Amino acid sequence: MKRHNLLLLAIAGIFCAGVALRYAPEFRRHARADSVPTLLELAPADATLLAYADVGTLRDLPLVRYLLSMAGPATVDKDYADFISATGFDYQRDLDRIVIASRAAPSGQMLVFAEGRFDRTRITQYALRSGKIHNGNGRSIYIIPGTVGKNISITFLGANRIALSDGGDLTDALATKSSSELDPALRERVSRVEGSPLFIVAKTPAPASANPSSAAAEQGNSVWAIFGSLRWVDLAARPDASALLLSAEGECGTPGEAQKIASSLELVRGMLHGGLSDPKSRGQMPAETAAEASRLLQAIRVSTEGERVRLLLTVTPEMLGTLKSPDPGALQAPAHKIE
Secondary structure (H helix, E strand, C coil): CCHHHHHHHHHHHHHHHCCCCCCCHHHHHHCCCCCCCHHHHHCCCCEEEEEEEEHHHHHHCHHHHHHHHHHCCCCCCHHHHHHHHHHCCCHHHHEEEEEEEEECCCCCCEEEEEEECCCHHHHHHHHCCCCEEEEECCEEEEEEECCCCCEEEEEECCCCEEEEEECCCHHHHCCCCCHHHCCHHHHHHHHHHCCCCEEEEEECCCCCCCCCCCHHHHCCCCHHHHHCCCCEEEEEEEEECCEEEEEEEEECCCHHHHHHHHHHHHHHHHHHHHHHHCHHHHCCCCHHHHHHHHHHHHHCEEEEECCEEEEEEEECHHHHCCCCCCCCCCCCCCCCCCC
16 A cells, blocks of 8 residues: 555545445434534535545444454554554544545545544654645645645644545635535435434436447346436435444436336345345355345335435344354443544
């Protein structure tokens, strides 16, 4: 791993393990009026994708600790170990909340805003090993050489806040910082997932215009063409006691398109269920693991409401019990909660 990528990856890396689905409308009764994360106020007005995680809350959840125990000990490579040693920052321990925003074309800039515990002196010393300092509207911005002509920019927004970008002008990106200035359509979709400690909201790219004579255009009823009708997608996860409520929602142009996607999802579920039931199809997968995976598939609820199609799943430790025995202490209440 290249050193200049570590600052960005250390912050964004928490999403590598993200299993996130959009929660169903009934979850919204738990959301407070002020539950939109304040960190989203830093996102640029032209963002087309927003991802948020309250990492401090997630890492204290018994079921999340259970899932991590199933994954086994994480392997830390030498570059990241050196990064931790040099900066004192480890995202697994020091990151509390994070927002990842992707800006619309032609910028395409990726931005990361994070809250946690940062040693400013050590991080700036690390950045200046290969980078330089730039003054942007009175703010110190550290620019680290990146790959493919892009630089990584980093600046401190306060004692516990930091901002990063992969190329582009970080000063310009910070010029508009109010969530009310987000695209109204994106803002409305964010309101549908507010209150969840983990969510992603994204506008899907417009489908490329196809040549009517091409083979792709002739497959208008293909699964790919059906899913191409999605205009927005939002994903979220929300804890409920010892369970984790997961959901995914896609928004189409018409109710008919939403119903076609729901039918396709049911078809895919049936095919997967059939494959798990067939010893030849599942290969070396143990029978009990295949049975547990099949039960998990059957627990997914697929529904439509107008132009929206939803998947909903409630994950419990019992549903995962046959996959791997949990650490006896994994489901105990946390000793403390990071605020």
